[in-house]
Amino acid sequence: MSATNAGTAGFDAAAAARAWRPPPLIESPLLRYAVYLGALLYVVLGVVTVEVNWTRAAEGMGRAAGFLSGFFPPDFVSKGDDIFEGLMESLTMTVVSTALGIALSIPVALGASRNLAPLPIYLFCRAIIAVSRTFQEIIIAIVFVAMVGFGPLAGMLTLTFATVGFMAKLLAEDIEDIEAAQAEAVRATGAGWFSWIAWSVLPQVKPRLIGLSAYRLDINFRESAVLGLVGAGGIGDTLNTAFDRYEFDTAAAVLLIIIAIVLVCEYTSGWIRRKVQ
Amino acid sequence: MPENATPLLDIAGLTKRYPTGDLALTDVSLRVPPGQVMALIGPSGAGKSTLIRCVNRLVEPSSGTVVLAGEALTTLSRGALRRARRRMGMIFQEYALVERLTVMENVLSGRLGYTGFWASWFRRFPRRDVEEAFRLLDRVGLAHMADKRADALSGGQRQRVGIVRALMQDPALLLVDEPTASLDPKTSRQIMRLIVELCEERGLAAIINIHDVALAQEFARRIVGLRAGRIVFDGGPDTLDAAALTSIYGEEDWSRTIRRLETEENVAETVA
Amino acid sequence: MPILERAGGTPEWKRRTTAQDLMVWTGWLAGVALAVACFQFISDRTIWAFVWDAPQQGADLVSRMFPPRWSYADQLWKPLWDTINIATLGTLIAILFGVPLAFLAAHNTTPSVLFVRPVVLFIIVASRSINALIWALILVIILGPGVLAGILAIALRSIGFIAKLLYEAIEEIDPSQVEALRASGASNPQVLAWGMVPQVMPAFAGISVFRWDINIREATVLGLVGAGGIGMQLEASINTLAWPQVTMIFILILGMVAVSEWLSARVRHAII
């Protein structure tokens, strides 16, 4: 059919227009109504079954203004030593756990790649990843505190474990995606397993590895700020104590410091990621 | 070239300096009578895109006036500009279809300027708009594609959808920016022929930016040459000779342009 | 930092490759030194006698955790349902507020780069920097313990997350599709609804599902500070050293997270 013919003979635009319907979001009508109905049902059920003590909430809203005014002005000074100590714990925890976590995540990622590892190793590494990703850092921290006692070491171990799960999963996906062809080419030259990893696999995942590491540094700092709630050290400890003692001005100071450091982390990691790409 | 009719489009003293300091257009004056299909040629960076974008003010002119059918576009308020834009259909090199919408939705998006927000949000367009859309899609041979997503079409098909979208606006003027630069030679000719035929059928004027001198000569009734932001040639396709090409493209490019012109014509003949 | 000083004092910066080599090695060395110094700091605050005990403690813990107390599950269904509600309703509220914030923050849609954008960016950063658990801590003080504090904590944390990822997606859309609609005379809301929304839809769906997936996990611990969900039972069981119950809770969490991961993978797949 030429593009410049003057239309199909007998084409009925009016009929076509009458039959035309705007395209729906979900193709199959059955599925569409099932999804709509299910969503509606869920929201209703969810909202109805949420038990809210509205009188307590209303009371609290009344007091909220007074409570929030307790945050101002933020007090950096009177608990300055505690804040500094907590901050140092958080920062050191972040640095060590990120470094250690990345180092450990590389072997785990290699083990968790189906195209590289034998089945038992694959399953073992996948199990590590699954456990690390399923349980929130706080829960892991509770276990580590029970094992090694209160303090930043428990926090450090928690974040290391979480970093391994996070990095290894994403890296393993990358490694599995690597085109078999290119990997084959290097293997065909008769290189050993280790040099194959070093020359073929690692160079391909390196930019992403660096990007993810920067991103994870950012996450680890943020997480380090709450681990103190269960006794795993860091600035969260300071924050929790401040809340317990109703020293809201100190709490406000801590929150501002966290926001500031996250901002710095974010800009830095964004900068690093741009550099790498 | 003398023009007897009152012009549809009257550009006078148009100058554009980008914030970066680039002087893209210098004192350009151009009159386009109703129904005239005009090709705008010139080397890359001459200011062709800038010129047609200054007409519908996607780019704000630095100075000068643009008058469309007696209405001065350069001084319009935002609301009035929106209404005026409905009379100018634009066709793009990379088609600029909304990729994730269907062909029909893309075509109907040409009617947005005539439709209220909520009606358009729920895709409630007047029946005659949808009818017109089908008629035009059929005219370009795509009626059976109406419910396909735009990103599932070939380049030539996309450009035809782009043309239909522009025509849906019920324009008096088409602004066409390199409609064939992403297409193969045969599809390019088909698209150019389609545009020219549709303009004739509907009495539309068109400004067509194009790099392909052979196509310009074949399909346009008037050729305007732009060089470094100034008009250096204005005449019929047959008056575009070697000297004129030199004045547009410069001495060095001239020999290559001639060769290219000849080979393209050979290709065109064998293809057609 | 003696290493950095030595590197800074080295005069051999002339030969490019050597200099770059040196910089890379210095970087590695500095990194390792920093990590070691940080570890030293942590080590000073650790009672190592406890740590050497850890394997034994761990073995002890495991022996006390098994077998799980299966019958305890009966009391956990309602908290589990609460946990899902906290995550889901919290995510919905976050979407409700996060989407408008994203459009206010994106360079190409913000009404004012100078005034609106910085304010919105600050809101986004504040929301993102503060962990849901800390939000919960504050909200429990204001609203009292319960699910409501949990939902709002999740929402407050997720608003920034959704808004940030979404505004980045908005800034990456193809401007030519938007420009085409603007050129046809569409109003600003129409340009948004027809040109931008379809383009960011896949990103939006992916982000929402991704955040919901994370929120399911976060919601499991909010109970530790009294903000409802299965974490309340976890807290109570740990305080009474009822380790078989803790195991049961862990098993349920594992199951729930597995289901949520499967579900979100399905949804992501369906959308893209």
Ligand SMILES: Nc1ncnc2c1ncn2[C@@H]1O[C@H](COP(=O)(O)OP(=O)(O)OP(=O)(O)O)[C@@H](O)[C@H]1O
């Ligand atoms: N957005 C912009 N900002 C700054 N300068 C611009 C911008 N767009 C175009 N220019 C400059 O204006 C001049 C004319 O550009 P224009 O795009 O109009 O040329 P053109 O004739 O359409 O070229 P081409 O054939 O390559 O499309 C060029 O020097 C270009 O660098």
Ligand SMILES: [Mg+2]
């Ligand atoms: Mg151009």
